[in-house]
Each structure stands twice: as C-alpha cells, then as structure tokens.
Amino acid sequence: MSDTDVGVPWRSPRLYLLLATAAVAPLDVTLVGPALPAIADAFGVSSARSGLVITAFAAPGAVLAPIVGMYADRFGRRRVVVPCLLVYGGAGLAVTLATDLWQVLALRAIQGSVGGSILASLTLALVGDYYDGPQRNAVMGVVSAGISFSAAAGPVLGGVLAAYSWDAPFYLYGTSVVVAAAVYWLLDPPPVEGTTDREGSWSYLRDAAASLPARDALLVYGATFGGFVLFFGGVLTAVPFLLEGTYGLASGRVGALVTGATMPAAVVAVLNGRFARHLSNLGLVTAGFVGYAAGLVGVWAATSATGVLLTLGVFGVGHGLVLPSVASALSTLAGPEFRGGVMSLRTSVVLGAQAVGPPLFTLPATRLGLGYELPLALGGVGAALVAVGLYAAVGGRSGIRVAAAGEP
Structure with missing residues (x-):
C-alpha cells in the first residue's frame, strides 16, 4: 500500500470544502457563550434567561439529528448539507435584527434544528462516502482536527466581538452561507447519492x-457517550x-489553559491515518481511554496549575x-x-453527553x-475500566478493522 493510498490528499479541493463545512459547525x-452577559444586558434579563x-x-x-440524517440518506447528503448550511447561517445572521429575546430564542432554535453538531456529523458521513480504508481515517483525523481548532x-x-456589541458574534454565521454556495457549486457529488424508494x-x-452489528454499534456509541x-x-x-x-x-487564564491543554487533540487527530495502519478503530479508541484515565487521574494528583496543564495535555x-x-x-x-442516519445519531449521543x-x-x-479533585479522579478510574473492557472486547487488533484502500 502506497502513501498516496493512505495519506491526506492535501491538493484536493474536495478536502478543503469538507474542512470549511466542518469548521462552521462548532x-x-x-x-x-462569551456573548451571554452582553445579551443579558442588552435585553435586560437575568443570566439564567440569557443562558x-x-x-x-x-x-x-438532539431530537432532529437522526431525522436530518435519514433525509440525507434518502435524498443525497450533499443535497441536504447545502440547505442546512443556508438555514444555519441565515438564521444566525437574522439574530442581528432581533429586538426581543424571544426572537433570538426562536432563531436559535431554527439554527439548532439543522446546524452545529448535525453539520459536523453530515460532514463526517461525506468523508465516509468519499474515502476508504486508512485514508478514511487520515481524512477523518484532519476534519476532526479542523472541528477542534474551530471550537477552540x-x-x-x-x-472579542461581544466587546463591541451583543450581536456582533452572530455576523460570523454569514460564513456558513458562503460555504453553502461553495459546496453547491464546487463539491463533486459523492458516490452515494441517496435513494427515495423506501416506503417511509x-x-x-x-x-x-x-x-448495524448490535455489539459493535453498542461499543462505538457507548465509547462516544463516555x-x-x-x-x-x-x-x-x-x-x-x-483551577x-x-x-x-482568573477566568481568562483558565480559558487559555484549558484551550492550550486540549490542542494536542487536534494534533493527534491529524495523525489518525498513520495510527490506523497498526490498530483497528476500536483499538485506537481503547488507547484513547487510557489517555483519558491518565489525564484525569493526573489532574487529581497535580499540585500546581502547570501540572494540571501537562496532565490535561495527556487527556x-x-x-x-x-x-x-x-x-x-x-x-x-x-x-x-x-x-447519514447512523452518523447523525452520533449527534444525539454527543448532545446527551453534553x-x-x-x-x-x-x-x-x-x-x-x-x-472537584475526587470526581475527576473517579472519572479517570471509570475511563480506565472502560479501556480494560474495550481491550477485552476487541482483543487488541481485532474488532472493527480498517480496510485497505479499495477494499469493500
């Protein structure tokens, strides 16, 4: 197998369209979040109501994600992603015109019905359509890293924008409209275009x-939730x-520490295709839970903010x-x-965990x-137990394997 079969296709315009779609989701x-105090002041409401x-x-x-995924399977994922991007961006921009909090809430509900994690899951489904084998893992890693960087x-x-006005952050949702136009005009149709011949x-x-294989699905969704x-x-x-x-x-330093400590997630995600040459997907998930366990127990054992930073890096x-x-x-x-439906169900699982x-x-x-030290330590112990259970279930390299490029 050559590197071109498993590496990231950095010269492919398709990759950057997928990255752009994933980047607007987080x-x-x-x-x-940082604009909530400004929103409370602008509309004269409590912090609880602004929340x-x-x-x-x-x-x-959380409710509509599987339904959106179903339509993406039935009518074609690209045909569903474009309207979702348009609604997500258009409703976000419309918030800047709101004159009452209820209008903001209504527009945010419209946004949430098609955007955010739903867009991220549909993008990951498209990655699954376009790429196979270890290259799928490589591109999944890059797209996941893009999501992580955008979230950070x-x-x-x-x-920064909320310091100018409460509605300034919502103008950034206009980028979603631009991405929708680019995806519509430039993204080539995926091999799977959907079907409308189902009864309902x-x-x-x-x-x-x-x-779905029940055992493997339970393991993957369970690991996602945990x-x-x-x-x-x-x-x-x-x-x-x-902290x-x-x-x-202070809150500023806390945010900087947490963001900095979680940056290794993006870096490691980019390398996922290389790791997938040696371990199955569930084998990599098992290793990830070992990192969770070491990181959380390390936070409990740390005696300084620097120690917390380093152990969070392990997480x-x-x-x-x-x-x-x-x-x-x-x-x-x-x-x-x-x-599309299976990936969108992942959205419901993530929102449930949230x-x-x-x-x-x-x-x-x-x-x-x-x-907070003891709950974090117990979380680390729980992660270690999950890692042991996954290892027993997948048997090291077995479990959900990574097919070679071109294999069915």
Missing part, C-alpha cells in the same frame, strides 16, 4: 437498525472550577485518538445507504462537598 455554542440562548439551540438538534477559536472570537421513515429506521461525558463534564466544567477555586486563576492526546476513530468506526459499520456530563461532576462537588 461555532454553534462556543461563539455565543436559554444556548439551550434553545441544543434542544432541537470560537470563544476567543466570540469574546419507519421502514428506514427498521432497515438501518437491522444493518468520552464526551468526560470531556464536557470533566475538562470543560470541573477543571475550570478547580479557579484551588489555584486562584487531549486521548481525545485526539477517540474523535476520528469513533467516526471512522461508525462509517465502517454503516452501509452507504444508512451512513447534558449529562456537567452534573455528574458538579453535583458531587457542590451537594456532597467532595470538591
């Missing part, structure tokens, strides 16, 4: 469920409170192994005619008075 919450701007976006996506840049951009939604759902619970609850929620309360860091390495590997595993499990993760770490710390 601007859903990360861009708006509904985030909730209004997230709730529709979102709070910085949102904070129930028939699709029945056939999609029947097409990884994002640790990420949202541990790294993005508990660690900032720990502020134990080490007395980031684990996250960089898990993200593209679970996406590649799902693409391998799903038949081409069901890939809802469950923070309380799992904050409630023991606040209600039981345990502090």
Whole structure:
C-alpha cells in the first residue's frame, strides 16, 4: 500500500470544502457563550434567561439529528448539507435584527434544528462516502482536527466581538452561507447519492437498525457517550472550577489553559491515518481511554496549575485518538445507504453527553462537598475500566478493522 493510498490528499479541493463545512459547525455554542452577559444586558434579563440562548439551540438538534440524517440518506447528503448550511447561517445572521429575546430564542432554535453538531456529523458521513480504508481515517483525523481548532477559536472570537456589541458574534454565521454556495457549486457529488424508494421513515429506521452489528454499534456509541461525558463534564466544567477555586486563576487564564491543554487533540487527530495502519478503530479508541484515565487521574494528583496543564495535555492526546476513530468506526459499520442516519445519531449521543456530563461532576462537588479533585479522579478510574473492557472486547487488533484502500 502506497502513501498516496493512505495519506491526506492535501491538493484536493474536495478536502478543503469538507474542512470549511466542518469548521462552521462548532461555532454553534462556543461563539455565543462569551456573548451571554452582553445579551443579558442588552435585553435586560437575568443570566439564567440569557443562558436559554444556548439551550434553545441544543434542544432541537438532539431530537432532529437522526431525522436530518435519514433525509440525507434518502435524498443525497450533499443535497441536504447545502440547505442546512443556508438555514444555519441565515438564521444566525437574522439574530442581528432581533429586538426581543424571544426572537433570538426562536432563531436559535431554527439554527439548532439543522446546524452545529448535525453539520459536523453530515460532514463526517461525506468523508465516509468519499474515502476508504486508512485514508478514511487520515481524512477523518484532519476534519476532526479542523472541528477542534474551530471550537477552540470560537470563544476567543466570540469574546472579542461581544466587546463591541451583543450581536456582533452572530455576523460570523454569514460564513456558513458562503460555504453553502461553495459546496453547491464546487463539491463533486459523492458516490452515494441517496435513494427515495423506501416506503417511509419507519421502514428506514427498521432497515438501518437491522444493518448495524448490535455489539459493535453498542461499543462505538457507548465509547462516544463516555468520552464526551468526560470531556464536557470533566475538562470543560470541573477543571475550570478547580483551577479557579484551588489555584486562584482568573477566568481568562483558565480559558487559555484549558484551550492550550486540549490542542494536542487536534494534533493527534491529524495523525489518525498513520495510527490506523497498526490498530483497528476500536483499538485506537481503547488507547484513547487510557489517555483519558491518565489525564484525569493526573489532574487529581497535580499540585500546581502547570501540572494540571501537562496532565490535561495527556487527556487531549486521548481525545485526539477517540474523535476520528469513533467516526471512522461508525462509517465502517454503516452501509452507504444508512451512513447519514447512523452518523447523525452520533449527534444525539454527543448532545446527551453534553447534558449529562456537567452534573455528574458538579453535583458531587457542590451537594456532597467532595470538591472537584475526587470526581475527576473517579472519572479517570471509570475511563480506565472502560479501556480494560474495550481491550477485552476487541482483543487488541481485532474488532472493527480498517480496510485497505479499495477494499469493500
């Protein structure tokens, strides 16, 4: 197998169109979060009510993601991605015209019904359509890295723009409209164009469920849920409170430390294609959970903010192994005619983890008075147990394998 079969096709315009589509997806919450205080001031509401701007976006996506994925399978993924980009960007731009908070919430709900994580999952489904074998892992890694970099840049951009006006961050959603035009005119149709010959939604759902190997699907979706619970609850929620309360860091330094520590995820994700030459997708996920365990236990054992930074870097390495590997595993499990729905179900799993993760770490710390160190340590122990269970299930190299380029 040559490097051209497994490497990243850096000269391909298609790759950059997929990267652009993936890059606008994480601007859903990360861009708006820093603007919440300005939104509260602009409309004269409490911080709790301004926080509904985030909730209004997230709730529709959790329910509608599999439905959007179903239509992407039935009518063609590119044909669904373009309207989703247009609605996502258009509704975001329309927020700048809102004169009342309810208008902002309504527009955010429209955005969330088609954008954010849904767009990310559809983009990953397109990667599965265009690429095979280790090259699929390589491109999944690059696209996942693009998502990570965009997610890291979102709070910085949102904070800078919100300093000018509450609605300034929402102008950035106009980039989604530009990307939609580029995808429509320049992205070549994927090999899988969808089919409309199914009897209906129930028939699709029945056939999609029947097409998945139950054991492997449970392992992959379960690993996805567990990884994002640790990420949202541990790294993005508990660690900032720990850094502020134990080490007395201001919010600006906390954000910089967390962002810097998670950057290894993007770097490692880019290398996923190389790792996939030696391990199956679930083998890489297993290694990723070892990184989760070492990172969280390391945060518990750290005695300084620098120690937290270094051990979070280990967690980031684990996250960089898990993200593209679970996406590649799902693409391998799903038949081409069901890939959009299977990948979009991943969105619902991620959003579920986003809802469950923070309380799992904050409630023991606040209600039981345990502090944040112990829940983080327990999270690390849980990750280690998951790693052991995955290793037993996949048997090292076995499990969901990475096919050679050109293999069915």
